[in-house]
Amino acid sequence: MRYTQFLIPTLREVPADAEVVSHQLMLRSGMIRKLAAGIYSTLPLGERVMQKTSQIVREEMNRAGALELTLPFVQPAELWHESGRWNVYGKELLRLKDRNEREFCLGPTHEEVITDVVRGLISSYKQLPITLYQIHIKFRDEIRPRFGVMRAREFIMKDAYSFDADEAGAERSYMKMYAAYTNIFARLGLRFRAVEADSGPIGGSFSHEFMVLADTGEDVIVICSACDYAANTEKAEILAPDVRDAAPDRFGVLERVATPDMRTIEEVCSFLKTDPASVIKTLVFDTGDGAVAALVRGDHDINEIKLKNYLKCSELSLADEELIEKVTGAPRGFAGPVGLRGVRIIADYGLKGSINMVAGGNERDVHVVNVNMSRDFSVDAFADIRLAGDGDACPRCARPLTTTRGIEVGHIFKLGTKYSTSMQAQFLDAQGQSHPMVMGCYGIGVGRTVAAAIEQSHDSDGIIFPAPIAPFSVLIVLVNPTDEQQNQIAADLYEKLLGHGVDVLLDDRDERPGIKFKDADLIGIPLRVTVGRNAVKDGCLDMKWRKTGEQVQAPLADAFDRILEALPNLQ
RNA sequence: CGGGGAGUAGCGCAGCCUGGUAGCGCGCAUGCUUCGGGAGCAUGAAGCCGCGGGUUCAAAUCCCGCCUUCCCGACCA
Structure with a gap:
């Protein structure tokens, strides 16, 4: 992509209504623009990041055997009456009426719809298990949207739902998703932790939150200093002390x-x-x-x-x-x-x-x-009824717990038969007996994941994207596009990289170099290659890594190979 | 829903107290000079001063009502 053909409306100044870093940087780098409270347009640069993120999610879901579909965003009230949530959900559920005064809502989640789809299509144990997912829009009329896309009202979410014939199957489906989520966040290049979450009436260890670790995170998580126990504060247990009564x-x-x-x-x-x-x-x-x-x-x-x-x-x-x-x-x-x-x-x-x-x-x-x-x-x-904190004893190994902050980007949850019972999603077993399907649901906030990545990885100059979700892998800064030679060198390199399927952005704007370098840092592309006077004079290109600041010179003849070599090692 | 800020050009802000031609910086357009870390000079375009009402000869400015938005809390996942 040539910069002059693309749209990256960067801002020099911090927009007044952005408080948190990820929000500021997403606005400044031209990824998003706000339309209303908690409602954002995703601009081309942001869209590339969202799509790269979604694609990784999609690949891992597919690999785990889940099937992609798309469910309606506008949902009829009847389904919500059936599940009983129409009256329970409260104002977060945005309700509306069509021209015939029929009641609808904008989907904040899709248990009702997916259960309706599945009950109509699946009637035998032979068709189970099945896991279906979509990467689609959600709307939750949050009381107080904040932090940009981190807590938006309208947002993109990957939501998956599993259907099994029995508890054991549901647990296998759950574990598959757990593994898929671990792969996803690892591939996204994030430092994260899966923590046990409160699973309410379901009980057991069948609710995990996937937390991106960041000091600015809203949630406090509790981690054992010795074993792999980790939980959110709601859930975190403390070992019962072995203490005698005082004399x-x-x-x-x-x-x-x-x-x-x-x-x-x-x-x-x-x-x-x-x-x-x-x-x-x-x-x-x-x-x-x-x-x-x-x-x-x-x-x-x-x-x-x-x-x-x-x-x-x-x-x-x-x-x-x-x-x-x-x-x-x-x-x-x-x-x-x-x-x-x-x-x-x-x-x-x-x-x-x-x-x-x-x-x-x-x-x-x-x-x-x-x-x-x-x-x-x-x-x-x-x-054990108090909040766990630093120094409390780990429930598994008795060693001290520590607390850290994180951003919840994924949540997996065993639902049981709550919806399949109320909505009659049943199947026949081998004996011809009817049973409700055992369900699980699994969400990833795509926009929030992107924001969390930025929250976790940035500096005073801008975003430092993990390579897997960077909008482009390589940025060629053409210092002076009016210089024939520079132009030619940059264009050749650009075409060659494109030909090899590399996501490359060529900054061919007629701007001063300072502006280009500042924008380069702001939008956080992992590898920057500068074609300027050195290229013409000494036949050298400068390669600079956004993350480390490391800078090397590469002879023109080697540049292409050096870049290809560098790509897989970007992180 | 409670508390506290803020709405003036695309962005950041001043002007409001003390009513009288709407300003500054950045950005944008044009020209010249520049060109390896947010250039200089010149010229120019761009505003229902959030909306509605009131006071006044006159309102961005004073008064009343509303809307929007941000932060803290309550709430939610």
């Missing part, structure tokens, strides 16, 4: 102390001159079926998902002021386990063996000190 002879005297208006851990600590690790934080939750008190150490944070899973309740939310008063007899900020009656008390493992703690007194402006569990109150159970 009673060290117990201090239980005492009620006045703590006027001291509600937060910080206030209580500074008032009583103690530290958060010596405080029992008591949180009252509403399960929809009675209140529960959860205890964690003052320097720990509750993990509501883990608590919810432990309690096996369908709803869980922090109690409101009224419920707190009803349960504890005191306003918010003074709840404590001592003397608490009529609610289940679940304590985090982190409180095991604690001694002489501070807790709320269940009375306005009162806390109690020297609280000791075995003497002053009892809990219904100990459980």
Whole structure:
């Protein structure tokens, strides 16, 4: 491609409404333009990156035996009524009516449609298993779109759905996708990690998120420093500690102390001159079926998902002021386990063996000190209900966990028979018995993956694309296109590379060299070859690698071979 | 939905407080000189000053309403 025939509207200045690096660079490099909040046009340069990314995804999906199809973007409400999600999905589902007042929605995901397709086409176990996928548009009317294409409302997603005859088959399909995803992100040239995610009511280890590691990532992930355990914070478990209860002879005297208006851990600590690790934080939750008190150490944070899973309740939310008063007899900020009656008390493992703690007194402006569990109150159970953090013990190997940040670019999930049951996607087994198909779903946000790649790989000059998704592999900078000789040398090289199927961009613009070099760095093409005065004078071309900044001179005669040699080693 | 910014030329911004010919830098067009890391000079095109209403002789500027957009939070995956 010749630059003058292409469209790369680069911006020198950072657009005012872009906050994160990937968003800024995608705008500045001319990959995207915004149309409305969370809605972007993909320009030719960005399109090339998207297509390269999609193509790798497609190849790996195909290799894993998945079949590509395209499902409708506009979906009839009836399907969503059938699955029961029309009333559950909320405002994120953009609903609309056609001219006949029939209700439709823009697809935020395609479980309903794919289940409808499959139930109409597959009726025998002989046709299973099957995995179908598309790379297509989605629309989710996010409450707050942000970070450019990272959290857009309209976006391109690869979504795949597997259908199996039984659980064992579904697990095999899941593992195939897990392997395919690992291949995909490796081929894309990304540093990533698959982490265990909360799988909600399904249970088991059948939900993984694929996270691109980047300091600017929105999600915190927990990784074991020794084994290969990794999970997102919602899911990350902490090994139950092997701690004895503290010896009673060290117990201090239980005492009620006045703590006027001291509600937060910080206030209580500074008032009583103690530290958060010596405080029992008591949180009252509403399960929809009675209140529960959860205890964690003052320097720990509750993990509501883990608590919810432990309690096996369908709803869980922090109690409101009224419920707190009803349960504890005191306003918010003074709840404590001592003397608490009529609610289940679940304590985090982190409180095991604690001694002489501070807790709320269940009375306005009162806390109690020297609280000791075995003497002053009892809990219904100990459980792992806090957020894992740096230094906590790995659930697999007991070594310390560490936290790092990442961007979720893929999610694989075992669905079970949720949709096949509600939507009657059944097949007959060898005995003629009817069963619902066992499903799985597998998503990759293509645009988000591109953004994550940029987030992970850039410098102050611009994008540093991983070679597999770079819009072009090689950029020839023709320094002075009005110079006959330079022009000829550059054109020859360009044609030769094109002839060998190399993705090459020839910057033949009549611009000053500085502009061309700046743009080259900005759009992040892995290998830059400069044809300028050196080419004419000494017969030398300059090759420069975007990633390392390494620069070598290549004699004209060797240049072509040197470039071909370099290509496979680009990363 | 709550809190906080911002809407003026394609982009970045000033002007608004204190009402009176709409400006600057970059970009764009033309010419000349330049040409290995965002050139210089000259000339030029480009604006419903977010929208609607009000006050006023007069509104980018003051008042009211609305819309859009960005950030934080709540929410979601």
